[in-house]
Amino acid sequence: MKQQHIELPIVTNDGVFLAHYSEKGLAGLDFPKVGRASSRAVSAKQIPLEILRWHRTTGEALKAVLTVRAPKEMPPLDMTGTAFQKSVWAAMRKISLGKTKSYGEIAAGIGRPKAVRAVGGACGANPIPVLVPCHRVLAANKKIGGFSSGLDWKIDLLKREGIIC
DNA sequence: TCCGTATTGAACT
């Protein structure tokens, strides 16, 4: 019994995101990539009804965040990672809309005040950007820092939320 | 075990 790793596109005004689902929930989310002509056509029949339901929720939540609104509902997240990473991701999800935290604050929040760089590593390993608001985590002096899936997205999202000019 | 990392804060130009 292989793990079905299903990819489904989410069409937004900002492009086509690609959601990855496992049998347990949303396992990943990719930013739109230029030049991805056609995501593989998946016949809707092959997709478990449960996943379609998650996908709908995911799409709503994603669009909500992209329009600077709090998601009303989140799909189950299947985040594979170490205990430390889960702590970091959980801490990041507590950041409310339009707010920011520094890596140091996240580290302190999970009881490891000096693990700031490790926090950065966990952010980079975050499989679900946007929904887990890793873009709201800035460096201590309010500098942007980095972003795995493209710094442009981070800046753009921060602009929408009025965090930066 | 060693290396890289989306950091940080202090010391030095």
Place this chain on the structure above:
DNA sequence: AGTTCAATACGGA
């Protein structure tokens, strides 16, 4: 004010 440097925790090879 800009730059360099050491410290620190964790994950991957």
